[in-house]
Amino acid sequence: MTAQRSITFLSDYGVLDDFVGVCHGVMARIAPQARVIDVSHGVPRHDVRTAAIVLRRSLPSFAPGVHLAVVDPEVGTERRAIALRTAEEDRLLVGPDNGLLSLAAQRFGGIVEAVDVSRSVHRLEPVSATFHGRDIFAPVAAALAAGADLAGAGDPLDGDEVVRLHMPLARVETDGLVAHAIAFDGFGNVTLDVEHEELTGAGLRLGTQVTVNGQRAHYATTFTDVAAGDLLLYEDAYRTLALAVNRGSAREALGLELDAELTITPG
Amino acid sequence: MTAQRSITFLSDYGVLDDFVGVCHGVMARIAPQARVIDVSHGVPRHDVRTAAIVLRRSLPSFAPGVHLAVVDPEVGTERRAIALRTAEEDRLLVGPDNGLLSLAAQRFGGIVEAVDVSRSVHRLEPVSATFHGRDIFAPVAAALAAGADLAGAGDPLDGDEVVRLHMPLARVETDGLVAHAIAFDGFGNVTLDVEHEELTGAGLRLGTQVTVNGQRAHYATTFTDVAAGDLLLYEDAYRTLALAVNRGSAREALGLELDAELTITPG
């Protein structure tokens, strides 16, 4: 038994159909000793950006290995299928070239090697028009987990050519922080584009009052630190800054659209 | 560590309850080294035919092994519980004898050996009235994966006695093809009973116009080959012929019931 790298698998395939199971079957045939762990298959259908954020935030919890992600609204068109290696931790990311892998790649130091796997020797012929998870992505991921060489898995590709997501960028200003609403959950909680490390220079101190777009909020640890109906700024479980209203909706309270700008100042 | 065969598991148990988990637990106790892969547990409740079609189309993606399927509306009645061996690839199929296994068996050359496992030595006593997945099917599947003999897993049964699904049969006629609507998905896409191999003789050519029950359609590769609202005939990811309306419902456009006949002619 040779050591095989583990594979993580994220998609928008859902849990009702056999798409996820079929991809598992394909991977088990090619890399029978590789452990395959499902990250989630409940990403909203075709929502590349949410999937990219989920991949970025969850990947540190998984051992370095092969990381397969398939959210692929343009399947069957000319969009590239890619595999890449990150600068840090030697992680191999596999998926469609639509920005899905870009945030995770960036988190691990960027791309040091990339290939276009659209016509990979590892793909399963005949390649269907609509199920590249089964025909291209899963077999390439499994071949890499089984020890195949990245360079041999596809045609050379410059890492700079890989599609990046256009994300707003938070910035520290003299009087505070300008951030953006990059994701909402079903409760109206708002994820901002500010991570723990970026907070230090912004002059915000835990346990103090802040102002968010002109409204008073508390920079708190948990929801129950504020009264029902009150606005709070907090670090979520992924150490990302977020906004919530205790037993309410911050999204509604602030009238936010996706990527809306938020000015956060102390006091 | 002895080599154990892998097990695939398909059911209508859903993902909310502990039924699937409990069956996994039972299999892991009996065959601790066998890899178990979930095909899907989201088959519509009690829908034996859809499950049979899913099993048939997904099985080629899985390595030959033990294939457990449980969609069992008649559990607790006199219906048989069976295990069988296919002529091709030595696959072992385990499940209720209600037609669920018949399409997959047929795809792999038919049944060369079958046993009635209702009173299998591998079953877990006491057998409940309602959870044969846990008490009969999972333990029999796991025992087979661990190397138990099929003949010893139950009482001998003639393969011809195994229940078959009554499915309509597509036929090639001089002026085209007569097919049937054997499944619908939630978007109103219609799966026909015609596979890739059967298409060759029907005189239909990719990229040309066809007529389906008197309506004009395009025999295309993907949805985006036709305008929004237009009808297309295409091969789905399982190389089965299907009908769709781009951004619409083919089922509604053609007013189809299950098993409805469709006459498809060139031009």
Place this chain on the structure above:
Amino acid sequence: MTAQRSITFLSDYGVLDDFVGVCHGVMARIAPQARVIDVSHGVPRHDVRTAAIVLRRSLPSFAPGVHLAVVDPEVGTERRAIALRTAEEDRLLVGPDNGLLSLAAQRFGGIVEAVDVSRSVHRLEPVSATFHGRDIFAPVAAALAAGADLAGAGDPLDGDEVVRLHMPLARVETDGLVAHAIAFDGFGNVTLDVEHEELTGAGLRLGTQVTVNGQRAHYATTFTDVAAGDLLLYEDAYRTLALAVNRGSAREALGLELDAELTITPG
């Protein structure tokens, strides 16, 4: 490769988000050879008691090992995080100290050793305010599966201090049985707090008529033993007594609230 104990995982995290996947990732890093089996992640959100009942009834189907359960409405407050060893079968249970583990512990002879793992050496720093599944429970469970000592996983805790669920208790009386409605399913079937072993002394005989809160019922094996609309008392697949109306709702027919008392007499 050292032998590692298997881990079972039950939670209310659902299947849409990446919480379950992330916990799997954490466990695979710490105990790469441990098999992890999902019991269910579809327990109703924050419903500790239903989860405790599911854990108790499903655990006998799983090999003794480490049993992780996370339904944790008080995460981030002062509630303890615990790990404990059962008297029978040497099972190790890990989860929040809110009663979730208590019914399963009781089923396996009670608690012979317990530790408070809130500040376990195995936890992942920094511990977030809201995701103790990832930061405390999964790493402690995985460390135990990999062979870590229970005593070394936390601070000593008296087993009697572990929180127990307050459950009603069925009792046998001279003229029958007084039981309680401890859970409902979506069909209106009612789980009672009476297990197979407790039924013997109650004078109820399978196949006979009984009276439940003044209404006539049949003590039957399956739903189809009674006419549509009729009330039946039966043992469910977990050998627990239950009430149902064939093609109807026993909950509505009897107007039951959770923990409602039910008097069941022969005849």
